[in-house]
Amino acid sequence: MAKVSILGAGAWGTAIAILLGNNGHEVTLWSALPAEVELLKNDRELKDKLPGVKLPDSVIISDDLESSCKDKDLIVFAVASPYVRKTAKMARPFIRENQIVVNVGKGIEESTLDTLTDILKEELNNADVAVMSGPSHAEEVSRGIPTTCVVGADSKATAYFIQDVFMSERFRVYTSPDVIGIELGGSIKNVIALAAGVADGLGFGDNTKAALMTRGIAEISRLGIAMGGKIETFAGLSGVGDLFVTCTSKHSRNRNAGYLIGKGYTMDEAMAEVKQVVEGVYSAKAALALAKKYNVEMPIVEQINLVLFENKSAEEAVADLLLRDKRREYSELKWNK
Numbered sequence: 001m002a003k004v005s006i007l008g009a010g011a012w013g014t015a016i017a018i019l020l021g022n023n024g025h026e027v028t029l030w031s032a033l034p035a036e037v038e039l040l041k042n043d044r045e046l047k048d049k050l051p052g053v054k055l056p057d058s059v060i061i062s063d064d065l066e067s068s069c070k071d072k073d074l075i076v077f078a079v080a081s082p083y084v085r086k087t088a089k090m091a092r093p094f095i096r097e098n099q100i101v102v103n104v105g106k107g108i109e110e111s112t113l114d115t116l117t118d119i120l121k122e123e124l125n126n127a128d129v130a131v132m133s134g135p136s137h138a139e140e141v142s143r144g145i146p147t148t149c150v151v152g153a154d155s156k157a158t159a160y161f162i163q164d165v166f167m168s169e170r171f172r173v174y175t176s177p178d179v180i181g182i183e184l185g186g187s188i189k190n191v192i193a194l195a196a197g198v199a200d201g202l203g204f205g206d207n208t209k210a211a212l213m214t215r216g217i218a219e220i221s222r223l224g225i226a227m228g229g230k231i232e233t234f235a236g237l238s239g240v241g242d243l244f245v246t247c248t249s250k251h252s253r254n255r256n257a258g259y260l261i262g263k264g265y266t267m268d269e270a271m272a273e274v275k276q277v278v279e280g281v282y283s284a285k286a287a288l289a290l291a292k293k294y295n296v297e298m299p300i301v302e303q304i305n306l307v308l309f310e311n312k313s314a315e316e317a318v319a320d321l322l323l324r325d326k327r328r329e330y331s332e333l334k335w336n337k
């Protein structure tokens with residue numbers, strides 16, 4: 001059994017603590033937020049986000065970062081993306097050489113365009129940093145609903161180790177060397193899910209949703225490949241898999257925020273209503289900046305940025321998407337005559 005610490009005790013960190021506690025590991029769940037620590041210590045349950053699911057008795061709740069990081073086989077970063085760098089800086093003095101760390105958050109830092117594994121590699125410079133992602137809502141993982149994810153790591157040994165720690169009869173883990181592809185799939189699907197939610201809020205139908213998802217994965221793949229990701233990853237769990245779940249699930253924070261925006265809420269009102277982190281809002285500008293940097297067309301990402309940050313009406317954005325210049329579905333496919 002492994003000694004594991006989870007940094008970040010929101011919905012996802014807590015669901016992972018439940019999974020790994022039930023897998024028989026020695027688990028510590030740490031948070032920087034005193035209210036979160038207090039709540040979990042008192043109730044052994046994240047009542048507002050995962051009601052009715054208790055933490056296993058063995059899981060230790062902590063607000064002490066030093067002891068949480070000391071002598072651990074694995075450190076899981078489950079922090080909302082805007083706080084990953086800050087948390088990594090705080091943890092840095094306590095991270096030993098070659099410490100295995102896995103990011104399970106999904107986002108891109110707006111100011112640097114770094115992925116979350118980039119940030120962890122920079123801030124924890126002696127650590128062995130990996131990523132785990134896939135279609136995995138905390139609400140379902142915490143209840144033992146069958147789920148699959150993929151772990152990306154630079155070394156096979158690290159990927160296999162993390163796979164062993166997480167695998168259970170209800171949580172299947174695949175491995176991959178494509179760290180950047182997994183990071184981008186997980187982050188940018190949130191931006192597409194906002195658009196899918198907007199379409200739902202406007203009262204559009206399944207055709208619209210399927211169009212956004214299909215053209216959305218085309219955008220994600222184009223950017224991901226330009227940045228060194230592999231096409232297979234975007235057809236996999238951290239590509240279409242996560243896009244499907246985020247664009248369609250009642251649990252999705254991004255889809256639900258988009259839905260409210262489609263109904264006429266402002267971005268801030270929608271985020272306040274959803275209450276939990278809406279990562280797509282933080283990643284939208286970064287995705288657009290990456291598209292420009294890598295000279296890749298991302299029209300859905302472009303339009304959702306205009307809706308979120310430039311007050312463009314959602315109806316107008318949809319019309320502009322449909323009336324873009326005519327083109328082939330995939331420019332790589334050519335006629336012989």
Ligand SMILES: NC(=O)C1=CN([C@@H]2O[C@H](COP(=O)(O)OP(=O)(O)OC[C@H]3O[C@@H](n4cnc5c(N)ncnc54)[C@H](O)[C@@H]3O)[C@@H](O)[C@H]2O)C=CC1
Nearest residue numbers: 008009010011012032079080083105106136137138276277
């Ligand atoms: N909720 C889910 O089903 C899943 C979430 N994720 C990803 O995991 C990450 C965390 O998501 P959730 O747990 O859902 O979010 P959440 O909103 O429930 O919790 C975010 C957590 O970030 C930390 N945090 C917030 N403000 C902070 C601050 N000022 N300083 C330091 N830490 C702070 C806290 O521990 C907080 O609970 C996100 O990147 C999300 O995309 C990935 C897979 C599933």
Ligand SMILES: O=C(CO)COP(=O)(O)O
Nearest residue numbers: 135136137246252253254
């Ligand atoms: O990434 C997630 C599930 O895989 C969670 O994000 P959403 O809540 O927006 O779907």
